[in-house]
Amino acid sequence: MSGKRNLIRSGTTVDQMVRAISDRIVTGFLRPGEKLDEASLAARFDVSRTPIREALSRLSAMGLVERRPNRGATVAVVTQEHLASMFESMAELEAICARFSAERMTAGERRTLEAEHQASARFVQLGAEEEYELFNTEFHTRLYRGAHSKHIYELTVMTRGRLAPFRRAQFMLPGRLAQSWQEHDAIVTAIMRGDSAAAGTAAKDHVSIVSEASAVFAIGDRPKGRTEPFPTSAS
Amino acid sequence: MSGKRNLIRSGTTVDQMVRAISDRIVTGFLRPGEKLDEASLAARFDVSRTPIREALSRLSAMGLVERRPNRGATVAVVTQEHLASMFESMAELEAICARFSAERMTAGERRTLEAEHQASARFVQLGAEEEYELFNTEFHTRLYRGAHSKHIYELTVMTRGRLAPFRRAQFMLPGRLAQSWQEHDAIVTAIMRGDSAAAGTAAKDHVSIVSEASAVFAIGDRPKGRTEPFPTSAS
DNA sequence: GAGGCAAAAAGTGTATGCAATTGCTCCGGC
DNA sequence: GCCGGAGCAATTGCATACACTTTTTGCCTC
Numbered sequence: 001m002s003g004k005r006n007l008i009r010s011g012t013t014v015d016q017m018v019r020a021i022s023d024r025i026v027t028g029f030l031r032p033g034e035k036l037d038e039a040s041l042a043a044r045f046d047v048s049r050t051p052i053r054e055a056l057s058r059l060s061a062m063g064l065v066e067r068r069p070n071r072g073a074t075v076a077v078v079t080q081e082h083l084a085s086m087f088e089s090m091a092e093l094e095a096i097c098a099r100f101s102a103e104r105m106t107a108g109e110r111r112t113l114e115a116e117h118q119a120s121a122r123f124v125q126l127g128a129e130e131e132y133e134l135f136n137t138e139f140h141t142r143l144y145r146g147a148h149s150k151h152i153y154e155l156t157v158m159t160r161g162r163l164a165p166f167r168r169a170q171f172m173l174p175g176r177l178a179q180s181w182q183e184h185d186a187i188v189t190a191i192m193r194g195d196s197a198a199a200g201t202a203a204k205d206h207v208s209i210v211s212e213a214s215a216v217f218a219i220g221d222r223p224k225g226r227t228e229p230f231p232t233s234a235s
Numbered sequence: 236m237s238g239k240r241n242l243i244r245s246g247t248t249v250d251q252m253v254r255a256i257s258d259r260i261v262t263g264f265l266r267p268g269e270k271l272d273e274a275s276l277a278a279r280f281d282v283s284r285t286p287i288r289e290a291l292s293r294l295s296a297m298g299l300v301e302r303r304p305n306r307g308a309t310v311a312v313v314t315q316e317h318l319a320s321m322f323e324s325m326a327e328l329e330a331i332c333a334r335f336s337a338e339r340m341t342a343g344e345r346r347t348l349e350a351e352h353q354a355s356a357r358f359v360q361l362g363a364e365e366e367y368e369l370f371n372t373e374f375h376t377r378l379y380r381g382a383h384s385k386h387i388y389e390l391t392v393m394t395r396g397r398l399a400p401f402r403r404a405q406f407m408l409p410g411r412l413a414q415s416w417q418e419h420d421a422i423v424t425a426i427m428r429g430d431s432a433a434a435g436t437a438a439k440d441h442v443s444i445v446s447e448a449s450a451v452f453a454i455g456d457r458p459k460g461r462t463e464p465f466p467t468s469a470s
Numbered sequence: 471g472a473g474g475c476a477a478a479a480a481g482t483g484t485a486t487g488c489a490a491t492t493g494c495t496c497c498g499g500c
Numbered sequence: 501g502c503c504g505g506a507g508c509a510a511t512t513g514c515a516t517a518c519a520c521t522t523t524t525t526g527c528c529t530c
Contacts, residue, residue: 012304012305012483012484013483013484014483014484038511038512039511047484047485049485050485051483051485054289054292057293058292069247069491070492071491071492071493071512072511072512082386085385088386089386089387089390092331149320150320151321151323151324152324152327155324155394159386159390247514248514249513272480272481273481274482282514283515284482285513285515286513286515304482304483304521305483305520305522306521307481307482
């Protein structure tokens with residue numbers, strides 16, 4: 001009743017539903033294991049069941065909800081173990097990307113990577129977390145692209161997307177910005193040297209540290225009812 | 236018209252459509268880049284557009300078709316490069332699984348792995364390709380499970396599923412059975428020793444060789460109109 | 471004759487209604 | 501008192517109808 005969808009910014013209806021539902025899951029408004037009734041959701045957002053169904057499909061593919069035929073959908077229960085497993089995978093994937101980047105990046109790609117990385121030092125000095133976070137995403141994307149392997153890229157981006165809800169607060173920790181830059185520096189240096197092994201381990205360590213900083217934010221541990229909006233797409 | 240769906244064995248209608256369409260893609264009856272019109276497909280299989288749409292969504296998630304909003308779906312064009320990228324990813328993923336298996340498998344898992352592997356030697360002697368192929372799938376699944384990392388497992392199984400259409404003929408090559416067993420043996424030996432590095436490289440090499448044997452079978456290279464049935468699910 | 475605009479046709483996206491499956495409750499039997 | 505089955509309610513799956521977007525086609529203008 002209260003959900004007037006013409007207020008929410010556009011895109012196809014399904015996209016809106018995906019955003020709306022994933023937001024409610026990620027913010028803890030919908031608790032893990034909770035049943036997602038199609039009719040209720042449709043009524044809640046004032047749309048028909050059709051886009052809800054498709055949204056649930058997509059969310060299922062994203063790993064945020066689980067669907068069983070003829071039995072409806074529930075909010076995915078992400079255990080501490082599963083979360084750890086995802087971070088672990090992320091570390092391995094980033095390591096692969098870094099290794100491949102060290103071997104395969106073109107001269108131009110290397111130049112840009114290094115230049116942008118050096119430029120980001122400014123954000124660290126200023127303590128500009130917002131801007132650094134933005135750069136950070138771009139930095140990693142550059143690494144994924146540099147691997148020159150479309151499928152690795154897809155796997156990595158997908159995994160990052162699944163992890164996005166859990167890593168929001170990583171730069172809140174004091175000194176994290178400077179440390180992150182140092183870790184990036186190790187990766188960049190190794191890549192510039194073409195040292196794939198070093199690049200791989202540096203990348204893996206980088207993610208592992210982020211992992212530890214974020215592990216506290218498992219969905220199940222979050223208090224109910226948080227409603228502030230934030231982007232769920234990791235871009 | 237000709238598509239009597241009550242003859243096709245059961246499961247939900249969407250499942251049938253997924254099977255039917257993916258079969259037609261994989262057998263080359265539907266060519267890469269070809270437009271998939273929802274209405275036509277619905278008429279062809281004598282169902283409504285609703286399950287067709289959901290099937291296309293799933294196939295899109297599987298990577299077999301590509302969808303663009305408001306512009307319909309097309310059969311995914313898998314280039315030689317993309318295929319190589321998938322095999323490369325597969326090699327890396329299997330390497331990770333093997334490494335983790337070497338480190339984390341329980342005593343029971345190791346015992347079973349070794350026992351089953353030894354038992355499979357019999358299939359090699361007999362030249363029982365069918366049975367060996369079945370065992371082979373199970374062997375690799377055991378490896379993925381042994382990594383004790385749910386997300387790595389998911390990524391690996393997903394990638395294997397995407398590759399399944401392209402690796403059918405790998406055991407047709409003469410001597411491939413025996414060679415495959417030898418490669419498995421190297422992996423198993425390393426895992427039993429707990430030598431994760433050796434297990435990783437052995438697994439990577441194993442996949443790389445399979446990759447070379449299968450690379451010829453890119454979808455684009457296949458003649459049109461092949462209709463013999465074969466399983467599309469990699470189980 | 472070429473380019474562009476507009477209207478119609480084709481096709482996707484969404485809504486609604488009906489069929490089928492699941493899970494539950496209630497009744498009867500052991 | 502407990503277990504099992506039949507009927508019923510609730511919910512998902514599928515079909516059909518309608519709305520909107522995109523693309524094509526044909527006409528008009530330059």
